[in-house]
Amino acid sequence: MRRKINIVKKVFAYLLLTFGALTMIIPFLWMISTALKEPGQIFTMPPVWIPKPVVWENFSRVWNAIPFGKFFLNSFKVSLLGTLGTLISCSWAAFAFARLRFPGKDAFFAIVMLTMMIPGQVTMIPVFVIMKYLGWYDTHFPLWVPSCFGQAFGIFLLRQFFMSLPSELDDAAKIDGCNYFEIYWRIYLPLSKPALATLGVLTFMGSWNNLLGPVIYLKTIEKFTLMVGLSFFQGQYYTDYSLLMTGALISILPILVLYIVAQKYFVQGIALTEIKG
């Protein structure tokens, strides 16, 4: 009898999850559907899910309407550099906050956290002025270099993860004669793969989807990123939704791929027995 209840519970859980997953997919499906529609069919009530006719040309149209390939590469370059820089700088700072003792630690951490609490809209213009004086206006530097110097979100995330690792590991390593960098490099980084993968995906995504930054800092069209390219389809009076959705669909793919690849790092962590040995 108990087994039956368990099976029923399991099936129910699966159904619930499947239903939930389906609701999550719907906007994505709508995007695919719209990308293949004629403009007239996009807003019909009830919505049309399977377009008739299927307009595959939208994909080639969007590639030609804007320099799609170039924008894609620009976005990729900026996001990749920014993510690598973030991973390194945030893990360093997080390690310091998690494991080292030094005067002013709490105050400094508070300052770091404070930077997350000020809405970006009011610091946008002063930051722009700084970038202008650095000669970085109309370059990609303002889009990825600041992340290479640590971001509060990443520091906080990794700090929490580092702090939840057993501190006995440090002691064991110190006895073995490791310095702090070796402890960071040989113990904390490898054990934090899921956290690093998470930070990597989220940072990449944030940079990829950033619209305001490239708009403010870039002047030459060849340097625009993909998000800016997509906004080409939204005019003063009229938005070309089919091309917009086609472009948006293509732009999601790299992040999707990155997310699936990152799943590889979501493996179970250390076993206590390993430490004791």
Place this chain on the structure above:
Amino acid sequence: MGKRIKSIGWFLMFLVSMGLLLYGCGGKKQATTGKQVEIRFGYPGAVGDYQAIKDQVIPMFEEAHPNIKVNLEYQPWGQFWTKLKTQIAAGEAPDFWVSDGVYFMEYADRGALKDLTDWVKRDFEEKDFLGLDFASDPDGRIWGIPREIQTIAFYYNKEAFNEIGLSYPDETWDWDTLLSSAKKLTKDPGSDKRISQYGFYSTNWVSGGWFNFIYQNKGRILDETRTKSMLNQPEAIEAVKYMVDMIHKHKVSPTGEVAGSFGGLDAVFPAKVVAMYFNNYGMSAVFNQTKDLDYDAAILPKGKVRAVSYNANPYVINAKATPERAQAAWEFIKFFASNEAVQKLWSEGGFGIPILKKVVYSKSFIDAPTKPSNKLPFIEPLEKGYGLPMDLNKCWQEWRTALSQNIGLAWMGQVSVETAMLNAHKEVQEILDRAFSK
């Protein structure tokens, strides 16, 4: 002796050919000021018009003015304004740009734009152009020259009229005719209790909605100085009530939400959800994408008087541009406005109504074979003087948002029109007082 003559001969030929070369290079070019100027041109736009500017207009201009180089700084429409404000704040704004018609006073009234009144008087013959005074303020100063004009017209679906044997709108139409025709054109709800076609789209929108009706009723939104609200006057309230009643009392118009589920303002007409509505000229390019839409344009129905709103995107010049760059920018603006080939190109691109009257009254606009076939409704309001810009001032965005949010509640049927308008009046006046108190 022979050798010497030969070498002199060669040398002479060399000199002559050098001279010809130099003449060939330098002679054709018009010596205007002779000095090379580079100007930065801020351009908000979408894929279509941006290419026209980049690939055709600018090369044409640079050929006629070889000492001026135009650097196009393109940004998609939505984000251009935030970027522009950031640039102005940091002192990095372009030398000239295309402004949204409703925004230019925000910059002009704060001293960001160059006063063009004298230059316009000097270089433009008013009788040759349409809408030259669009970008002017209550004191008569001119701040920009329209790139093209967007007049609001009355679009109607011919098929819907033919179906019930109703005669097309003409210049006799007034508010009563509009309402009675809308009633006839609204189909009964089907078995699913939904109406498949409404007569008219009464929308909470300034240019294609209440602005026209208020002024047609001899009411005003702001006074002539554009610093005082006149929304609490009975004429204004009456006009808005007429519009709202169409939705809730006579049920000839869809609600904003229903229209939104059909794609909103751009889509309801080509989707044939409404048989008549007001929109600007530029939308006809979108309508023409729906091949089986049989439509035309007419003059807006009259109220107590005629009033039609129009907008234009003016070229404006940065007040901080150096004199020679401002001058060069002015050359571009003059070229765009007066060069027949450019105006023809712009008109045929369907971006809006050209401002050079010669082109307006030619095959490139009024006699063009494109739909709508009747293009007179777009020009008449300006020619006959009842075309009105939308009470533009330095805080237009703020008061217009406050106004439409307040009357939006009446539009949804949640409050009475009187209450909504009085609340709007109060809020708008607060905003105006705050902006003009200094």
Place this chain on the structure above:
Amino acid sequence: MQLKIRDKEIKNKVSYNKQETLWALFFLSPKIIGLVFFTLGPVIASFLISFTDWDLVSKPIWIGLDNYKHLIRNDVFVKSLITTCYYTVVSVPLGLVLSLLLAVAMNQKIKGIVVFRTAFFLPVISSMVAIALLWRWIYNSQYGLLNYFLGLICIPPQNWLGNTKLAMPSLIAMSVWKGLGYNMMIWLAALQGIPEDLYEAARIDGASKWQQFKNITVPLLSPTTFLLLILGLINSFQVFEQSFVMTGGGPAKATLTIVLYLFSNAFEWLRMGYASAMAYILALIIFVLTLIQFKYQKKWVHY
């Protein structure tokens, strides 16, 4: 007694290892450089701007505390503050609990779990335009999906986005839905860090799944709970996109959040000084709340 005194002495005289401090400097050097060059300047500048009247076009005019004084008496600002608090108080706990349950469900080593995980992450990366269009359809009062289903169980159709009382809850539901995948991902990473042996041992001792969850999972996840709680607080107080795209702050300012009001003031109505003052009031509120959480964490967060 002796031990107590000794403890107190040790507490008062925390001696810092010079080497350790130098190492800290090393690890923190990128952050310090970043702060100095990219962050502190703009923060100080925008703080000073909050004491001015600046329309972005002309020169800023110093007006002292006028912006702040005006803000405290500004009904719209106060209302937006309350609306934002309402949003935070509902969406953060709801989001945390739901995403945790989801993460636990996603933490199983079954084939195809990656498909499920990806599905739940999709709304996070889907275009906001697509999501807004979808949810406007769901919430449509005449043709919407939600009213359709409610109609099947005899509940009359509601105007979800047009009713001042329903608009915010509707936005909250949409936000929680959109954010599930984001939090789920972080929870999952944390769950990976809990050693299997602990569950083994508990199972041998006869603990039920629920007891395992309560006594192993939850305490060991507390650092992450703390993280997501603080992040949730900071982010939802700054919520902007949802109301900007879906409702524009309406109806009747029912969904006007602080940052939306701030953005309009700064970039639409050209009152940068006023907007900066708003930003610092907001930052102060968030900072105080976060500080309280940090002081409180000793009671429930186990590292």
